[in-house]
């Protein structure tokens with residue numbers, strides 16, 4: 351068995367779903383209130399994943415304005431059938447499924463069709479194409495039956511492909527393996543004429559677990575796989591480098607090997623800031639059903655302190671909708687917007703995922719162009735928790751300071767007068783976030799915070815930290831030009847913002 355350098359997709363990429371076509375694998379993940387939505391990553395070996403497009407690239411129909419960061423696009427599933435790729439996903443509101451959509455394409459790089467709503471309750475929709483060509487839709491919702499063994503249930507209905515509607519009777523398949531825990535993340539597989547339902551239970555935090563059930567018919571009855579949990583790290587103790595393992599999707603290689611992609615987190619001192627990441631786990635089958643991490647029983651390939659560096663091109667994200675921003679090499683130009691990061695509109699904010707513990711992210715701004723602006727570099731968890739090194743003009747001139755919010759409370763650091771070109775940056779060694787400003791007049795540490803304040807354990811929510819650029823000002827103010835935008839490990843910061851695209 352080969353050890354893989356997990357995570358195979360670092361940074362906030364929760365709820366992995368994967369399909370294979372020939373030798374090509376395609377992976378989709380959740381994007382919440384970020385735009386563009388649902389990145390599509392491609393791989394030939396399940397280990398190296400390249401971003402090739404987005405399912406929700408330019409659509410302004412997406413009802414994300416007003417959305418909390420943790421809501422929005424949840425848990426897409428990708429499947430391929432007879433030359434067509436299908437993605438189903440949920441839009442969540444108030445941490446509950448509000449609407450479920452289906453979109454298709456023949457080229458996973460896009461464009462994808464305008465999503466059509468499906469009449470479906472709950473979250474974590476999935477599709478299964480049976481050998482006879484029939485398509486089945488499953489999702490997770492609150493239990494509807496009296497006396498159910500769990501608070502959640504997985505339900506199924508047929509998807510009529512020509513009309514893209516759910517048809518026929520509804521079948522409640524399963525209430526989960528672990529009494530009293532909510533079952534979610536269903537995916538169905540057929541093997542040797544038996545149907546295997548894989549789910550997740552215990553919540554997406556420390557008790558997360560992969561569980562399963564089997565049936566002779568796709569519509570059931572399903573019996574809990576008594577080996578459940580099929581995979582979990584909840585019993586491995588706080589020192590285990592990967593925690594919260596669950597939410598699996600299985601894929602078969604052309605050679606007939608089975609692998610699972612799961613989500614997990616890498617806490618530092620019990621707190622994770624990188625969000626839920628994608629991990630690759632060997633799998634197999636026995637007469638009971640799928641075997642995850644055979645012989646190991648845990649996700650391997652991550653050792654404590656393993657430096658996971660990245661040279662991934664940035665997947666620049668805005669919040670809740672498209673933004674007229676220009677990225678050209680390491681220069682990012684942001685027309686300002688009067689929308690605060692603490693609000694629920696579309697701020698002038700362009701960000702990339704923090705995908706390694708120790709990093710430096712920074713950019714240079716010209717104080718001569720800071721007028722009514724409040725602009726700078728941000729470590730962003732959600733609208734209630736973010737920290738930014740920012741420039742603002744006071745009566746006596748431009749100052750740099752840290753301003754942000756921690757769990758909904760405003761925080762502000764001391765103000766340092768600056769002039770000329772000023773570099774603002776945020777650095778982390780994994781245990782702190784330090785914000786600095788530097789100019790010809792010298793370098794100042796503006797403020798340092800423990801990493802715990804930006805962690806999901808403290809802030810709540812479903813995302814990880816994003817590192818971004820913000821330009822808050824009346825729209826009539828001039829654009830803010832960020833030069834020398836860089837992200838990298840502190841010792842060997844690589845120049846270049848990555849990409850040369852107009853982000854629209």
Ligand code: 6LW
Nearest residue numbers: 364424425534535554812
């Ligand atoms: C996802 C669900 C979950 O849809 O979190 O707690 C949701 N579990 O599986 C958002 O990632």
